[in-house]
Amino acid sequence: MTVEAPVFEETPPQVEPARGPMDWARKNLFNNWYNSLLTLALAALVIWALAALLGGLLSADYEIIRANLRLFMIGEFPADQLWRPWAATYCFAVMFGVVGGSLAAGARDRANESGLPYVRTTLRQIVIRFWPILALIAVVLSFTTTVTPTLLTIGALVVGLGSYYLGRVLPRAVRRWTWLIAVVLIAASYISLAGFGGVGWQGWGGLQLNLFLTFAGILVAFPFGLLLALGRRSSLPVIRTISVGYIELVRGVPLITVLIAGAFAIGFIIPRDVRPGFVTRMLIAIIAFEAAYIAEVVRGGLQAVPRGQVEAAHAVGLAPWKTMRLIVLPQALRATIPAMVGQFISLFKDTTLVAVLGITELLEATFVVNSQTAYLGKGLFVVTLSFAALIFWVGCYTMSRESRRLERKLGVGER
Amino acid sequence: VTVVEETRHRPPLWRDVRVLRAVIQVLAGAAVLIILYVLWFNLTNNLRAAGLPTGFDFLTQPLGVDIPGSDISPSAPIWRGLLNAVKNTLALVVVGIPLLTLIGVLVGVARLSTNWLVAKAAGLYVEILRNIPPLLIILFVFNAVVLRFPVLQESLNISDLVIVNNRYLAMVGFTAQPNFGPFLAIMAVALVVAAGVWWWRTRRSEETGVPHHRFLWALGAFTILTLIGFFALGGPIGLSRPILDGRALEGGYTGLAAYWAVLAALILYTASHVAEIVRGSILAVPRGQSEAANAIALTPFQRLRYVIMPQAMRIAIPPIISQYLNFTKNTSLAIAIGYAEMTRITFQLIGNGQPAPQMIFLLMGGYLIFSLIISLIVNVVNRRMQLVTR
Numbered sequence: 001m002t003v004e005a006p007v008f009e010e011t012p013p014q015v016e017p018a019r020g021p022m023d024w025a026r027k028n029l030f031n032n033w034y035n036s037l038l039t040l041a042l043a044a045l046v047i048w049a050l051a052a053l054l055g056g057l058l059s060a061d062y063e064i065i066r067a068n069l070r071l072f073m074i075g076e077f078p079a080d081q082l083w084r085p086w087a088a089t090y091c092f093a094v095m096f097g098v099v100g101g102s103l104a105a106g107a108r109d110r111a112n113e114s115g116l117p118y119v120r121t122t123l124r125q126i127v128i129r130f131w132p133i134l135a136l137i138a139v140v141l142s143f144t145t146t147v148t149p150t151l152l153t154i155g156a157l158v159v160g161l162g163s164y165y166l167g168r169v170l171p172r173a174v175r176r177w178t179w180l181i182a183v184v185l186i187a188a189s190y191i192s193l194a195g196f197g198g199v200g201w202q203g204w205g206g207l208q209l210n211l212f213l214t215f216a217g218i219l220v221a222f223p224f225g226l227l228l229a230l231g232r233r234s235s236l237p238v239i240r241t242i243s244v245g246y247i248e249l250v251r252g253v254p255l256i257t258v259l260i261a262g263a264f265a266i267g268f269i270i271p272r273d274v275r276p277g278f279v280t281r282m283l284i285a286i287i288a289f290e291a292a293y294i295a296e297v298v299r300g301g302l303q304a305v306p307r308g309q310v311e312a313a314h315a316v317g318l319a320p321w322k323t324m325r326l327i328v329l330p331q332a333l334r335a336t337i338p339a340m341v342g343q344f345i346s347l348f349k350d351t352t353l354v355a356v357l358g359i360t361e362l363l364e365a366t367f368v369v370n371s372q373t374a375y376l377g378k379g380l381f382v383v384t385l386s387f388a389a390l391i392f393w394v395g396c397y398t399m400s401r402e403s404r405r406l407e408r409k410l411g412v413g414e415r
Numbered sequence: 416v417t418v419v420e421e422t423r424h425r426p427p428l429w430r431d432v433r434v435l436r437a438v439i440q441v442l443a444g445a446a447v448l449i450i451l452y453v454l455w456f457n458l459t460n461n462l463r464a465a466g467l468p469t470g471f472d473f474l475t476q477p478l479g480v481d482i483p484g485s486d487i488s489p490s491a492p493i494w495r496g497l498l499n500a501v502k503n504t505l506a507l508v509v510v511g512i513p514l515l516t517l518i519g520v521l522v523g524v525a526r527l528s529t530n531w532l533v534a535k536a537a538g539l540y541v542e543i544l545r546n547i548p549p550l551l552i553i554l555f556v557f558n559a560v561v562l563r564f565p566v567l568q569e570s571l572n573i574s575d576l577v578i579v580n581n582r583y584l585a586m587v588g589f590t591a592q593p594n595f596g597p598f599l600a601i602m603a604v605a606l607v608v609a610a611g612v613w614w615w616r617t618r619r620s621e622e623t624g625v626p627h628h629r630f631l632w633a634l635g636a637f638t639i640l641t642l643i644g645f646f647a648l649g650g651p652i653g654l655s656r657p658i659l660d661g662r663a664l665e666g667g668y669t670g671l672a673a674y675w676a677v678l679a680a681l682i683l684y685t686a687s688h689v690a691e692i693v694r695g696s697i698l699a700v701p702r703g704q705s706e707a708a709n710a711i712a713l714t715p716f717q718r719l720r721y722v723i724m725p726q727a728m729r730i731a732i733p734p735i736i737s738q739y740l741n742f743t744k745n746t747s748l749a750i751a752i753g754y755a756e757m758t759r760i761t762f763q764l765i766g767n768g769q770p771a772p773q774m775i776f777l778l779m780g781g782y783l784i785f786s787l788i789i790s791l792i793v794n795v796v797n798r799r800m801q802l803v804t805r
Binding site: 370 | 447
């Protein structure tokens with residue numbers, strides 16, 4: 001049986017018809033004397049800033065970026081091993097494609113089963129959502145000196161798109177194993193970088209290192225953060241005290257002090273014959289730090305689960321562990337997704353701090369190139385730091401927009 | 416009545432909740448203690464093996480490093496250098512927090528302005544600054560802006576009020592003249608009188624219903640008394656203009672370029688976050704409130720001041736204070752441009768051969784104390800806000 005939706009006669013909203021740009025300007029820019037003053041002053045400022053920016057952009061010498069682009073992207077990766085980062089890029093393109101595709105297919109199937117309308121994500125929407133990243137890729141490629149990187153990047157985009165459609169048509173039985181495909185592909189990307197005579201993460205640098213520290217930091221810290229969050233809500237006083245103590249201690253100090261501890265103090269508290277490399281020690285410090293923050297994010301999610309859910313689970317006789325695993329965590333973790341993206345953004349920005357300890361990640365790379373003999377004392381900090389700023393900005397801005405989109409979609413924060 | 420004998424059935428030990436709870440807690444506590452003990456054992460052993468002190472006696476040893484912008488010599492004890500570093504961190508926090516609040520609130524309100532250009536410009540500011548790493552902003556401000564200021568000999572001098580060069584920034588300041596002590600006493604008296612006036616206006620307003628204008632009245636009383644005192648004592652406060660004397664700046668408020676760079680960068684960064692919070696909090700005030708204010712014909716300013724802001728502030732204050740905490744922690748990034756705050760000094764001293772574990776312990780302890788103080792303020796403020804409104 002189908003139910004016809006009742007049709008209401010809609011009264012058109014009573015809006016005064018717009019009467020051209022002059023009217024719009026009078027309403028939105030010059031509606032009283034102080035707004036007019038503000039508009040004029042700000043317009044002067046904006047025009048001056050835009051002119052300065054445009055003039056700077058047009059007159060700047062980009063040779064320093066062109067010559068050091070590889071350093072910015074992958075650090076001091078051996079020049080004859082460049083196929084390795086590209087292979088890893090392709091692995092990630094396939095992974096993101098397949099995972100995205102199968103998630104979309106899952107949403108489609110769920111919508112079909114429940115009879116709800118399913119709005120398919122079109123290529124146009126993806127371009128609208130991720131245009132800053134696409135623009136950034138174009139900007140970065142414009143600094144390359146050969147045509148190979150451009151061709152390889154287009155290839156990676158095509159492969160990623162192909163994987164997306166592959167992920168959509170995968171049969172359901174295969175789709176259940178998407179996580180395994182993702183793990184295998186991540187492992188494959190690591191092997192292609194480090195395996196068989198490659199370079200392990202101790203030798204990584206540039207943007208690659210920032211991304212690695214962010215992904216690895218969040219992924220490894222997540223289980224610890226989950227345990228700490230559960231510990232903080234535990235009814236056992238000793239467990240709760242330990243969790244609260246750890247979380248509050250870590251959240252009370254800046255990341256840089258934890259990194260300094262990782263650089264100079266970890267060596268004192270572990271056995272003398274264990275000597276982790278420098279990047280590993282940074283990673284350990286980041287994980288120890290992030291775990292406390294993720295714990296707070298997860299705690300927020302746990303608090304968002306209505307009490308009735310737990311009570312209902314008890315009523316049907318679920319054991320505490322099963323209540324947690326089947327009832328509480330699925331809802332809590334779903335609610336934490338936007339906040340986790342926020343945490344991801346903040347860690348991505350914070351990975352620049354390893355620069356202080358002399359690791360050549362993106363920020364440090366764009367900084368030190370100014371002391372190369374060809375550019376020393378030329379004051380090109382504006383150019384190189386702006387380039388780094390652009391990359392971080394695009395990454396963080398796109399992710400924060402996605403996070404807001406997810407928040408709306410999941411209905412988090414709506415009362 | 417039949418009495419049913421209740422058979423008290425105790426479950427076996429391994430299924431008794433009380434036993435399980437106790438066992439789990441003892442095990443967890445023991446595990447943590449054992450880990451801490453092993454770490455402690457390694458620590459003392461490794462320190463001894465490296466020939467480093469295991470206590471805190473080294474704090475009385477000579478500093479051994481030069482601290483820019485201070486008169487502490489390298490032969491002064493380490494604890495003096497550390498205290499100076501705490502002072503330098505506080506100099507950032509105390510000046511930064513009011514300024515970032517001001518900018519943040521202004522930009523947050525501006526984002527909701529009916530003036531299209533103002534709203535868009537504020538939005539642009541927030542979206543750009545919020546998504547760039549603070550360390551990058553600090554490096555940018557220092558290397559691309561401050562270091563490009565003229566050198567000391569060619570300082571930019573704005574009629575002796577402000578002197579700018581790439582090493583210092585000096586502003587005209589105040590100095591105490593003779594009779595400054597009595598003047599402070601007069602100001603204290605004026606404050607008491609102003610409080611009295613405030614109380615009197617409030618009483619009067621409650622009794623007669625006339626508008627109290629207590630702020631204006633109190634301010635007026637305070638200003639008049641202070642001015643009378645100022646002229647009667649023959650000007651106990653004088654202006655101190657900065658003077659460029661060879662290679663040094665004297666007088667006025669003088670700060671290292673690195674200090675101003677960190678301050679400006681972190682204020683810009685944190686203010687963008689505060690602006691987002693302010694905007695969100697204003698939007699969280701129900702629409703009806705604003706419409707009701709319109710209905711009783713409040714002016715836009717009155718609507719903001721008396722209806723929207725008091726409600727928005729209740730929502731905004733806890734997250735804003737956590738931004739203060741972030742600001743305080745981010746002052747540690749000054750290490751990158753060599754401003755001698757806590758982290759920088761610790762880093763330098765570790766590089767100079769002082770024992771790292773103790774130095775890091777002191778450093779983290781210092782930040783924890785800052786965090787604790789700020790958390791205490793949060794709790795007090797939260798409690799007050801709730802008492803007032805609920």
